[in-house]
Amino acid sequence: xxxxxxxxxxxxxxxxxxxxxxxxxxxxxxxxxxxxxxxxxxxxxxxxxxxxxxxxxxxxxxxxxxxxxxxxxxxxxxxxxxxxxxxxxxxxxxxxxxxxxxxxxxxxxxxxxxxxxxxxxxxxxxxxxxxxxxxxxxxxxxxxxxxxxxxxxxxxxxxxxxxxxxxxxxxxxxxxxxxxxxxxxxxxxxxxxxxxxxxxxxxxxxxxxxxxxxxxxxxxxxxxxxxxxxxxxxxxxxxxxxxxxxxxxxxxxxxxxxxxxxxxxxxxxxxxxxxxxxxxxxxxxxxxxxxxxxxxxxxxxxxxxxxxxxxxxxxxxxxxxxxxxxxxxxxxxxxxxxxxxxxxxxxxxxxxxxxxxxxxxxxxxxxxxxxxxxxxxxxxxxxxxxxxxxxxxxxxxxxxxxxxxxxxxxxxxxxxxxxxxxxxxxxxxxxxxxxxxxxxxxxxxxxxxxxxxxxxxxxxxxxxxxxxxxxxxxxxxxxxxxxxxxxxxxxxxxxxxxxxxxx
Ligand code: NAD
Numbered sequence: 001x002x003x004x005x006x007x008x009x010x011x012x013x014x015x016x017x018x019x020x021x022x023x024x025x026x027x028x029x030x031x032x033x034x035x036x037x038x039x040x041x042x043x044x045x046x047x048x049x050x051x052x053x054x055x056x057x058x059x060x061x062x063x064x065x066x067x068x069x070x071x072x073x074x075x076x077x078x079x080x081x082x083x084x085x086x087x088x089x090x091x092x093x094x095x096x097x098x099x100x101x102x103x104x105x106x107x108x109x110x111x112x113x114x115x116x117x118x119x120x121x122x123x124x125x126x127x128x129x130x131x132x133x134x135x136x137x138x139x140x141x142x143x144x145x146x147x148x149x150x151x152x153x154x155x156x157x158x159x160x161x162x163x164x165x166x167x168x169x170x171x172x173x174x175x176x177x178x179x180x181x182x183x184x185x186x187x188x189x190x191x192x193x194x195x196x197x198x199x200x201x202x203x204x205x206x207x208x209x210x211x212x213x214x215x216x217x218x219x220x221x222x223x224x225x226x227x228x229x230x231x232x233x234x235x236x237x238x239x240x241x242x243x244x245x246x247x248x249x250x251x252x253x254x255x256x257x258x259x260x261x262x263x264x265x266x267x268x269x270x271x272x273x274x275x276x277x278x279x280x281x282x283x284x285x286x287x288x289x290x291x292x293x294x295x296x297x298x299x300x301x302x303x304x305x306x307x308x309x310x311x312x313x314x315x316x317x318x319x320x321x322x323x324x325x326x327x328x329x330x331x332x333x334x335x336x337x338x339x340x341x342x343x344x345x346x347x348x349x350x351x352x353x354x355x356x357x358x359x360x361x362x363x364x365x366x367x368x369x370x371x372x373x374x375x376x377x378x379x380x381x382x383x384x385x386x387x388x389x390x391x392x393x394x395x396x397x398x399x400x401x402x403x404x405x406x407x408x409x410x411x412x413x414x415x416x417x418x419x420x421x422x423x424x425x426x427x428x429x430x431x432x433x434x435x436x437x438x439x440x441x442x443x444x445x446x447x448x449x450x451x452x453x454x455x456x457x458x459x460x461x462x463x464x465x466x467x468x469x470x471x472x473x474x475x476x477x478x479x480x481x482x483x484x485x486x487x488x489x490x491x492x493x494x495x496x497x498x499x500x501x502x503x
Pocket of ligand 1: 163164165166167172190191192193221222223224226227228231242243244245247248250251254265266267268298299396398424464468469
């Protein structure tokens with residue numbers, strides 16, 4: 001049996017129960033139907049229905065927020081060592097079910113197994129890392145003054161909402177939920193409607209690993225229903241959101257009446273700048289990896305290549321050759337490098353840029369075509385002859401589509417790199433150290449890698465500037481968001497208190 005057939009057989013074993021029972025909401029440790037009935041989730045591989053999913057609405061969010069509220073005091077007050085132990089148990093349970101998570105994720109989202117087989121393990125790592133932070137999460141600082149001993153302490157903010165997108169949904173959900181739980185918050189999770197499978201697996205795994213009922217609740221549904229209600233709910237104290245920039249703006253508006261604290265991780269149109277003094281072989285590998293892995297459906301993808309004119313021709317020629325060799329295919333085939341795009345809607349959006357590129361006057365140097373009509377497959381695509389004013393250089397396409405733009409000087413490269421609404425990541429390839437220092441200092445991005453692709457390191461801050469977001473994840477930055485700072489001053493003596501009304 002081929003590796004693909006083996007994976008399909010295993011997947012069918014995992015999906016059988018969902019086909020029978022569908023995916024209910026999980027509220028206070030119980031399965032609950034959606035008050036809006038059900039909607040269906042389909043696979044982008046062959047457009048077949050996977051299963052029914054609870055269609056959660058405002059009433060379901062209200063029940064979940066109440067459950068998170070009721071579970072909060074016990075979770076907050078649980079000794080840190082015990083909370084840590086539960087989180088380690090969750091990490092181990094994720095590892096034990098990594099294959100099930102990976103196969104379900106591939107089938108639900110179209111992501112290639114080659115990359116998703118590691119996504120579940122990264123999810124486990126998110127729990128493990130933040131489990132180890134639990135003990136110091138509440139630690140504050142002692143800031144001495146002449147008359148007072150000042151203590152800054154931190155307390156969890158309360159029940160929080162987590163709203164996640166469909167690209168690598170398991171990894172992104174754990175990225176938000178693990179620090180929230182470590183901080184002592186309880187959670188209502190609203191996963192993306194296009195990818196509900198692994199969110200269900202996560203809440204099951206967490207409860208089986210000892211997470212008390214109501215600490216993590218999952219309500220499925222759509223943005224304008226369940227998502228909006230979550231942002232507006234008065235018992236929810238903060239929203240951790242990952243998704244599009246225009247949705248981030250809605251999240252802010254919807255939370256205004258209840259003065260929500262929001263953390264927004266949004267879109268990107270990230271530049272990779274290749275200077276002619278760089279290690280061009282490594283730069284080529286990284287450029288290709290950062291736009292064509294994960295179907296190009298990644299916020300940190302380097303979707304704009306700025307290449308120095310002295311090497312442009314040779315670099316683009318090598319790119320075309322490699323891009324044409326990328327293997328598009330069934331996501332469960334371990335050799336596949338690009339699977340189908342997630343939904344019909346997203347497929348239509350990505351493919352519309354093939355015509356937009358031509359209308360703008362760019363050249364389609366590779367790809368620019370769909371593959372078959374069984375699912376939402378597209379060829380990896382490269383646009384050349386582009387300039388930064390074109391829509392293909394300004395808009396987030398969010399697929400395996402790269403726009404190449406030439407530059408001649410460092411100043412020009414910087415101006416082009418910064419000429420975008422977004423500011424999530426930037427990648428700089430040069431062997432000139434002083435140029436790297438100058439350039440990264442002026443590059444407008446929350447995260448920059450020099451002579452490297454994106455390598456996530458959990459203790460470092462993750463997040464964007466401009467339309468790419470507000471706030472940072474990772475290390476202690478996560479606790480800044482999920483916790484309140486509290487100052488307490490203790491008098492150390494009899495300092496003078498100004499007397500009013502005293503003769
Ligand atoms: P999206 O904004 O359409 O949806 C994200 C989530 O928000 C979904 O769960 C959706 O149901 C919900 N939602 C939609 N409208 C809502 C509303 N009015 N109120 C509350 N919730 C609402 O994004 P998507 O298409 O699922 O994901 C792709 C986007 O995510 C891209 O722009 C990508 O760059 C971004 N992204 C950013 C990061 C990051 O870390 N910066 C990471 C991954 C993805």
